[in-house]
Amino acid sequence: MRSRGWAGSTPSSDEEAISRILTAVDEEIAEHGAALRLADVARRLGVTRQTVYRYFPNADALLIASAMRAVNGFIDQVVDHAGGLTDPVTAVIESVSFGVERLSGDPQLEKLLARRDDGEAATSLTSDTAIAFCLSVFHRLDVDWTLHGIDDTVLRELAEMTLRTVQSMLTDPGEVPRRGLALRGFVARWLGPAILYPRWASLSIQGRVSDDVDQVKQGGQ
Template sequence: MRSRGWAGSTPSSDEEAISRILRAVDEEVAENGAAIRLADVARRLGVTRQTVYRYFPNADALLMASGMRAVNGFIDQVVHHVSGLEDPVAVVVECIAFGVENLAGDPQLESLLTARNDGEAVTSLSSDTAISVCLTAFHQLEVDWELHGFDALALRDLAEMTLRTVQSMLTDPGEEPREGLALRRFVARWLGPAILYPRMASLSIYDRPASPDRHTEAERRTQVRPR
């Protein structure tokens, strides 16, 4: 690691350097909003832009790394919040509601989900990286996913659907954003049946052959036998 600059306090490792850079990004976003410049981050750290470039190629990469670090911390809060819940519908509904209620207005998240001035596409919460983070959280929960019919693919689909729902409700909350019980009822009503589907589809009754029609069977027994 290069040790020049850093306002007289040189990081002892690359990991510490990255942590300090991201902390500076957090401060910039909190004070000035998401439209940060790499030069401003470097100035706050007491280093040149070239020093920051060694770790991050551009300002968007800084925002992404800062946002993902914040998300990782938020995941711990979500897992703690739903501790003790074992029903998949209750867990997912509460995870979504908690996310929507606590991430709305977050400057770091807004910087990821809002289009840049140069027209660059918004960041998707359903990216492979985001889905992997969500899956990690799902595996920390107290839900027996396999018991409820979720194999690896189904659980990944659920993670994607969870993230898409959160992103949709954050970026377009509607004229009267739902919160509290109304938010949870809305999510449960429309996502609840989908969450129950893998369990229902795994039941053996769906594989049983259809039973004979009762009316047809009755007619057959009452037919007059030929003499």
């Protein structure tokens, strides 16, 4: 674990360091609002800015991580809600739909995702920090990703696509926001095939190889 300072109480792990950083972020937001400065977080923790940078690249990443942790134990809620679902499509669709329903209307997250008054681009949910949070959800689901042809690289891409879907539906829910079965059906129709693609592609390649082998055998007879 990389750390220094910590006001004489060094964290015992990276997980503890991240937790303490996010707690400091929550305290800063409670006292001073969302105009967060990384230097203020570091000062509250008794560490240098470089120490915080090792875990979070900028203030936006801190705010996103804090928001995702703060929504009533959001990650634990998602994992509990999707518990027992072993099919990757069903598990991801339910996680996305549940997330959209629970995150809609959260003032801290809405402020992060809204375009700034000065014209600056809205904060993206596809930062490395946000993807790491999404992957932590995926790894806690009851899905055997390898069995379904989804390796670490593909799983990271799926996390990014999942977050893009969530961000889009939060920032522009449509004239009539979807809920319940309508939301799940919509997400399943368009995100479901993307989740199935790695296994379909793997089976397709195996089928072509098998056909080539059969043709070679027939040609040798």
